[in-house]
Structure formats: structure tokens, C-alpha cells
Amino acid sequence: MKKKLNVNIAGINFENPVMTASGTFGSGKEYSEFFDLNRLGAIVCKGVSKEPWTGNEPHRIAETYGGMLNSIGLQNYGAKAFIENDLAFLNNFETKIIINLCGKTTEDYIAVAEEFANLENLRVDMFEINISCPNIKEGGIAFGTDAKIANKLIKELRKYIKKPIIAKLSPNVTDISEIAKAVEEAGSDCISLINTISAMKIDIHKRKTVLSTGSGGLSGPAIKPIAIHMVNKVFKSVKIPIIGMGGIMTGDDAIEFIMAGATAVAVGTANFTNPYATIEVLNGIENFIEKYNIKDLEEIRGIV
């Protein structure tokens, strides 16, 4: 019997639970040279703001034990160019399209959401809100590190976004379940986690930080156990579905996230070490459910 790989989130059917993590897959064009993008459950695009963002000075990348730091600074060419180039390209595929939105103020987020509100011929399936951005009106602390601010932002955006919303949580908080409950209450349809963890690397020979910004965000296998812990904690605190991510390299890693409670998974940093990473994760999930004769991922979701 054919195994059931498709998953449903907020009424949308995904052919399989494997997605790309925002900012690690561009808008798919680069990787379409390697495989058919239709094999993915969804493509989550790199973060987009209304106006272009310059991004940070280099170095933007540093390698650390089993992971990497980045301080890209959400460089992007703004919503208009994104719609013309990236979104138009993605509309050639059947795979689900998730747009990742960023902003420095609530008004910024609304403005970029409105750019996507009335697109005649272009499909967008869901919006992911990156609430890890610093809120410049509140002294630069990230929207996602304060339950009240996160709640207010999602509530506000809910008025402007008709499609399902995913709130993407920052792990740089004391109690992740508190933020999860706040965005659920605000009307988020889904939660994705984790974004990168604040971290720093010092070049001891040069006596300065490797990244120009000092600190950056840690991703890759080094963060997986933290991500698993947080997904499980959120799974036990809210009812809405979860997209789990953080260090997924193989199908077994993805299964671990599903057992922690994730409905779908996203592959990020692994794309940099292997352009076929998403496909290998998908094949790995298939092998696992074959081996244990699992008929529906629901059988193992959140079993711990």
C-alpha cells in the first residue's frame, strides 16, 4: 500500500512534509539546476521587505563547530522586484509557495504584506512572518522575544493577510511556549521554529569577531537538540501545527522533529553542504516509514 506522505496545514495540502528554510534556498532558481522543485512540499522564500535592504558588511559568514554563523542582515531587493522575478519564476511550479516577510516596524510588515495582497495572476499559498527582526521602535529588541509585542504584530497582520499565516519564532527567549501561545491567540495558523540562535565567534589571531556585526545567528547540526527541545515544548503548549527546523541534514533528523511534534520540516543550512539535501531528507523519510511500516506520519507525530 502507498504510504501517506502528504500533510495538511491550515486547509492546504502539501504533497510531502519537506520544505526549504527561509534564506537558505533563495527562491529556488539556483537549485532548480539540480532537481525538479516540484518534488518539494513547499518552497519558503528568502525574507522580503517592502523596500530593498542593504544587508550587513562582510564577513557575513563564519564557520563554527558543526554549524555556521550568519549576519546577512536580510539583504533583499524589495517586494516589487521580488514579485516580478522570484514569485513569477516560482509560479511555473506546482509546489506550494510560502513568502517570508520581514520588517523593522509594524508598519513595515503591513506595507510588505500589502504588496502581496492583490496579485492578479500570481499564486502565494502562505505567509511566514519572521518575528526575529529587531523592532527599531522598541530599542531594537526582536518582535519575537516579547510575547505582548509578538501578539500585537500577528494580530495586526491578521487584518491584512487573507492567506494562512505562519509565525516564525526566535529561540532567543526564556520561555518559547509563552511566545507560541501569544501568536496562537493572535490568530496565527501555524508556527515555525527555530530561527537562528544568537552567537559569536572571535578570530583569536586578529583579536576581533569574525562577523562584522560582532554576533550573528547560529544554524546547522549544532543547534538540532535545542530545536527538538523547543518544538516539543511548543507542541505541548499549542494546538496549531508546527513546521520544525534547525540542523536537519538527513531523513532521520526530520523524523526526530516529527516525533517531537512537527507536522512538516524545513531544511536550511544543509542546502549549502549539498544542493540535493532536501531531496535526500525526503528519501530518508520515505525509507524510514517503509522500514517501520508507517502508513501515515500521524502515527508518529509528537509521540514523545
Place this chain on the structure above:
Amino acid sequence: MKVFTNAKVVENINIHTDIYKITLSVPFAKNVFPGQFIMICLKNGVNLLPRPLSICSATESTITIIYEIVGAGTKEISMAKPEDSFKILGPLGNTFEIPTENKNIALIGGGIGTPPIYFFAKKLYELSIPFDVYLGFRNKSILFDEFKQLTKNVYLATDTGIEGTKGNIIDLLKNENKTYDYIFACGPKPMFKALATYKDENTKLYLSLEEHMACGVGTCVGCVVKNKDNIYEKICVNGPIFESNYINF
């Protein structure tokens, strides 16, 4: 067309202190151009990111790279034996563009930046396009004899004076005092800055840049340089070679 593939080590030899030459058997060897690079994946999961390395020469079925041990990744590569293999991604980046008219050309290699310049020199030689070569090193040179087989005009300087003239690339250029229509260079940033200041206004200077990389294909937006309009461009796809007036470094 970029390929992610297994590459078998044909040879991996120590040329001198900390500098190695590795030859890899790769399916895309026929399709590589001077200036391009590959990303080489390490097996040790601790060193997650693939390492960018320039192609120094190519045959029908192999590519050769010259690299210096500067950290854990290059150390691991130096331990590889013939028949071992690495996963690699390539060919990546743009290429040195061959001037269409017969022009005066200088090729400049500084330290471990010299290998991609050698690949371009070989190409020009095959096309019977004349060029001069300027090489600068800390104390020991690489590829000097190989360049000598392509042109008699190879000028060498070392900081210590152990080989060639004591001094740097700019000293050599001043000594020769020739004007060039095109200069193609790869080496350390201070050398680029000195060249940009020294060059004639009409000389077109092309630089092959380096920056920390993660993806090598343009998705991570990590490897950037500011262009003249103050927009960050990706070195892995729009470069690594840029015209000096186009960038703001």
C-alpha cells in the same frame, strides 16, 4: 552547468612548506574556464561548510588546484591520498575575459592567488596572445618555472629577497615601467588596493576576489562586495572577477 559530484583524488603532493597541489578526476573538467572555482566538501562533520578553491589547470578529465594549509579544512584536504574522494560542487563563478583586440596584457599573481592566473596564462598562450607576468610572494615562489614556459617576461619579487627581486609587485611594475591596456590580478587585498592606485587611468584592472562563502551558488548572500552604487553583489555568482572601477573595496 553546475554539478555536485564525487571527485577522486589522482594526486595530492606537497610542493613546499604548507603548499599542496591536488589533482581531482571530475566529469566537468572539459567545461571549466580560467578564473572559475569549485567548492570542496569535507568529510569531518565538524567542518560543515565546503571550501572554495580556484582551478589552476584542467585536462579532459581532471582539474588541478594549488592550496595552502591555513586551517582545519585545508589541513584535511592535504591528508587525502590517491583513490580517496571528495564531494565537490562546480564549476562556479565567472571567468577572466579574453581581450578581443591585440592589447598589452599583464597578469599578476600575489601568493596563493597565483594559481587561477596560471590557468588564464595557459589559455592566452594557447591562443597565441602575448602577455607579461608579475609574481609576488613572501619568500618562496610557486609556478615560476611553469609561467616561464609560456612567456619569457616573468618578473618575480619576494618580500625577503630569497627569490627574485626583494620587494613587491608594485616595485616590479615600476622597474619595468610598461603601460598595459589590461591587468588581471589575484592576490591579497592590500595588493589590489596598491594596483588600483598605481595603474594608469586607461588601464582596465580585473580583480579576482575572495570572501567567506557558504553555498557557492548565490542563495546564502554571504559572500558580498559593495559595487560602485553601494549595493552588495554576490562574489560567487557575479564574480569572483570584477573590474576594479565597478566595485568599491
